[in-house]
Amino acid sequence: MPNKSFGRVNDLSPGDISAAIQMAWEDRTSFETIRARIGLTESDVICLMRNALSKSSFQLWRMRVKGRTTKHRALRSPDMKFDDAAIADHRRANC
Numbered sequence: 689m690p691n692k693s694f695g696r697v698n699d700l701s702p703g704d705i706s707a708a709i710q711m712a713w714e715d716r717t718s719f720e721t722i723r724a725r726i727g728l729t730e731s732d733v734i735c736l737m738r739n740a741l742s743k744s745s746f747q748l749w750r751m752r753v754k755g756r757t758t759k760h761r762a763l764r765s766p767d768m769k770f771d772d773a774a775i776a777d778h779r780r781a782n783c
Contacts, residue, residue, distance in 0.1 A: 696728060697736045705736065712737055713749065 697705070708726050711717040712733050719730040728736065738746050 696732050697739070700726065700728075705740070708733060708736055709740055712753075715752075 700708070704726050708722060708728055711722050711725070719733060722728055722733055723730075734750075737749055741749060
């Protein structure tokens with residue numbers, strides 16, 4: 689059975705793939721921001737990271753992201769006063 693998520697990843701430019709990987713590694717950039725900027729859902733990002741990273745790097749990333757409240761806007765405390773969209777805009781220029 690073909691993986692629909694991987695099809696969306698294949699449609700991205702190399703720059704968008706690089707930006708998605710960079711934003712996925714950043715603690716403060718949420719999956720919602722990645723979806724708004726690049727069009728990849730959380731499961732798309734996981735698929736991308738699984739295929740783009742070595743096995744050990746992917747495992748490190750998954751351990752880092754799993755349960756991290758900053759990666760999901762709905763889990764963030766109202767005391768968090770940063771705009772992850774602005775962080776993503778700043779990083780996007782480096783691609």
